[in-house]
Amino acid sequence: MAQRLAHEKESVFGGVFRWRILAGFAVLAVLALVGYWIWSRMAGERGSEEPPEMPPVTVTAARAEVEVWRTELDAIGHLGAVQGVQVTTEVAGMVEAIGFESGAEVEQGSTLVQLNTDIDRARLARLEAEAEQARRDLARIRELAQRRFVSESEREQAATRVETLEAQVREQRVLIGKKRIEAPFSGVLGLRYVNLGQYLEPGQAVVDLQSIAPIYADFTLPARHYGVVGPGLPIRVQVDAYPDRPFEGEISAVSPGVEQETHNFNVRATLPNSDRLLRPGMFADVIVTLPDRRRVVTVPATAVSYSPYGDVVFLIREEEDGATPPGDHAGRRENRVDPATSSASASGQRIYRVQRVFVTAGERRGIRVEIRKGIEPGDRVVTSGQLKLSDGARVLISDEDVLPEVDPIPKGP
Known part of the structure; x- marks a missing residue:
């Protein structure tokens, strides 16, 4: 009997405990729903207010101009080179003198290399002596031929010997002259390929001349x-x-x-x-x-931003006085004063808006580029500071170039 009463008492206490747990979960659920409803109302009110507009960006600008270009x-x-040759030697010989420096400028006829001619001059002297003797012999034979003491054939042989020796003398003089290697025309020499005392074969390179x-x-x-x-x-x-x-x-x-x-x-x-x-x-x-002429619209090359999606320039549009920028509401604008705008207005700087325009860029010459489509002569375009711009952004125009901002170099530990 006592066991039965104890069991019934334990059942009653267990039911009460489970009811309390369920009631606690229900209260937590209600609190969570109320909190979510309050948070969504507050977020909705904050979302209905538009964020403050970005301060104006400082840029430089230039106008599109019409220029006359030739194709x-x-x-x-x-x-x-108008004339260029590798100077060589026609005859063999030993280098006796070099009359130039590598890279020097020379005039036509200047001596570049002199080969040794001692043996050639000795042979020339011998031939000249033999020729002189042959001329004297020919003179005596002609006198004897007039007296009919010698035959006509002997006179002809003597004359032939004189002509042969004179030809050998001329040949020897030409050979000696070829051992003086000269510049065939005026120009600039290259590196020399020969040295003093070097024996040169016919056709061997001496120096380049241009x-x-x-x-x-x-x-x-x-x-x-x-x-x-x-x-x-x-x-x-x-x-x-x-x-x-x-x-x-x-x-x-x-x-x-x-x-x-x-x-x-x-x-x-x-x-x-x-x-x-x-x-x-x-x-x-x-x-x-080419001789033709054409009128083109040009802008500074820095005004064009190139990308795989197309070439873009930012046109500067003047903001009308009292106009409300897109997305603003007059009633709210009175309560949102942009510090940058107020400062610019106080300093007398005028604020403009930009419009992103896709253009067709053409030929580039120097610091200007041709614009075939997208802008008109006189349009004012941004030439530096484009990295911070988007369509409709506000800008201040500066007379000094605006350098693009870069991430600072991280310092070491």
């Missing part, structure tokens, strides 16, 4: 330009050695035909090269200027 054709070529003033620029152009390219057209040449200095010249010759393999034709231009900065073998970027 230019780009080509790749190389420079070559004539570089004037100098040639050889290049090719597509066949479609054959009808508009001819002698006399001006060109500009730029080389890697002097990237900031163009060299001017003019076309001197055009090939009479077009190559079948490449459908290009060869063109040769001549540059004065009076300062002798250009050298044969240099790689050259050539620009041919």
